[in-house]
Structures are given as C-alpha cells and as structure tokens.
Amino acid sequence: MTKKVKRSVAPFYLVAALWLAWALLLPLYRPLDYVLAAVASVVAFIIGKAIWPDKTYQIADPEAEKKATEKKEPPKKEQAQTPPEPKAERQSTGDPELDGLLKQRDMALSEMRRLNDSIQDEKLSAQIDHLEATTKKIFDLVVEKPAKKSQISRFMNYYLPTTLKLLNAYDRMDAAGVSGTNIDGTMGRIEQSMDTVVSAFDRQLDALFGDEALDISTDITVLENLLAQEGLSGDQMTAQS
Known part of the structure; x- marks a missing residue:
C-alpha cells in the first residue's frame, strides 16, 4: 500500500483573500505594512490548515503487488510459451x-x-x-x-x-x-x-x-379454499382432533 496525500488548497485561497482585503482596506506602502500582512498571512494559513486539513489515504502499489506475486509463484516457462486462447464470444440468442x-x-x-x-x-x-x-x-x-x-x-x-x-x-x-x-x-x-x-x-x-x-x-388463495372445502385445512383438522 502507498500513502497518498491530497493537499488542501483552501488555506492558499484564504491567504490570497487576506492580501486582497488588506490592499483594499488597509495601507500597504510601508515596509512595516508588508511585515504585518505577512504575519497575518501565516496566521491565516495555519487557521486554514486546521479547518481544511490535507487528506491522506492508502492506495495499492501495483509494483509491490507484482513483485510479491512473482516471489510466491515463479513463472512457468511452458505456460509462457503457450499462446493465450482467444476469448469465447457470446453466442447470439437469435433475437x-x-x-x-x-x-x-x-x-x-x-x-x-x-x-x-x-x-x-x-x-x-x-x-x-x-x-x-x-x-x-x-x-x-x-x-x-x-x-x-x-x-x-x-x-x-x-x-x-x-x-x-x-x-x-x-x-x-x-x-x-x-x-x-x-x-x-x-x-x-x-x-x-x-x-x-x-x-x-x-x-x-x-x-x-x-x-x-x-x-x-392467487394460487395460494385458491389452494386454501380447496383445502377448506375438502376439510383438509389446518384449522378444520385441528377442530376435528
């Protein structure tokens, strides 16, 4: 199995939105302004990561599975030399x-x-x-x-x-x-x-x-009625006994 990580892009969008809002609402022409904006960006990125974390899941590693199969089952030369049989085509039903x-x-x-x-x-x-x-x-x-x-x-x-x-x-x-x-x-x-x-x-x-x-x-109803007429229903036989 191989670990695959799906990176979340939401924190980057959050930082971009922060810079856009800062440029529109706050001054951004002094070095200190850029330093404050950078610090705020780091904080926003950390918050974004906490809200939208990366997703990690396991996927099969085909190479590893292939090597494991080769170790368990050594290749058979006779089978390798024999050409594969063609797949049988599904026969027509005629309709x-x-x-x-x-x-x-x-x-x-x-x-x-x-x-x-x-x-x-x-x-x-x-x-x-x-x-x-x-x-x-x-x-x-x-x-x-x-x-x-x-x-x-x-x-x-x-x-x-x-x-x-x-x-x-x-x-x-x-x-x-x-x-x-x-x-x-x-x-x-x-x-x-x-x-x-x-x-x-x-x-x-x-x-x-x-x-x-x-x-x-319908068959069950007819069967039950016939049994009742012949006195063979479960209730009638119980009453007779």
Whole structure:
C-alpha cells in the first residue's frame, strides 16, 4: 500500500483573500505594512490548515503487488510459451432485441467493475458492488422473460446511464488529487445520492416480480379454499382432533 496525500488548497485561497482585503482596506506602502500582512498571512494559513486539513489515504502499489506475486509463484516457462486462447464470444440468442439487452448489460457491468477498481472510497465501492449485482439480475430476468422489457425502458435509458455518468464524474474528480469548493461539493453530493440510487435499483428489480407475486398470491388463495372445502385445512383438522 502507498500513502497518498491530497493537499488542501483552501488555506492558499484564504491567504490570497487576506492580501486582497488588506490592499483594499488597509495601507500597504510601508515596509512595516508588508511585515504585518505577512504575519497575518501565516496566521491565516495555519487557521486554514486546521479547518481544511490535507487528506491522506492508502492506495495499492501495483509494483509491490507484482513483485510479491512473482516471489510466491515463479513463472512457468511452458505456460509462457503457450499462446493465450482467444476469448469465447457470446453466442447470439437469435433475437436482435435480446442480443442488444445482453450487450448493454455486459457494457454496463464492465464499466461498473472498472469504476469500482478505480474508486477508493469503501462505502461507495460497496454500493457499486450492490448496483452491479442488482443490474445483472434485472437484465437476466428480462432476458428470461422478454415481455417485461417495457418495464425497464426508463431504467435502461436514464437511470443506468445517469448513474454511470455520476460515478465517472466522481472518479475523474477524485483522480485530480486536489481539494476545492467545486470538487469537494460535487463529490459529496454524489456520495449522498448513491443511497437513493441503490434503493431505486432495488425497487426496479422488485417491480419486475409484481406479476409473479400476484399469480402466487392467487394460487395460494385458491389452494386454501380447496383445502377448506375438502376439510383438509389446518384449522378444520385441528377442530376435528
């Protein structure tokens, strides 16, 4: 693991604001004026550091992991000489619409995995794991029952691409390595919105089971009525005994 420090730029902005205010409101033409302004700048910088400290977090060191893997598993010459097998392409279902769904599913899941590997925040990473699993279940269920495709049109055309857009924006801002009002504020709003997004994805999956739940409820009611007519219900058998 490598320690990475995200320097806060807020203290520098505070010092700049101090000099601007000093030049507008106080005299700044004697050496003593500059000395006082410099002392005030140091104090402002220290206060700014206390309010907006630098952020430190750990990131994986790919070189160290590679060396550790090489030590544990010596390279196998026979495997190195054998050319890799080409990846098996996904077979067509014969239905262009289903093939399109599967392609969109694979692209979305691949992008979620890439973002999850890049984003270091533990809570957000766990939420992306959940979104990936839920998205796969939604698409798989629609592929199994194509009649349900109309129920996920808004999910495919807006909810899913917008979620990926927000996560990509978070990833780019986090990779910038600086702190500021725009970056910190936007990243914070994205983090807060993910709870709502996760809940929305879960509700979309639950809605796809609406017809099945209704059918099962009807079957249970009919079964209970038939058992009651035949004197085989639990309450009747208890009364007879």
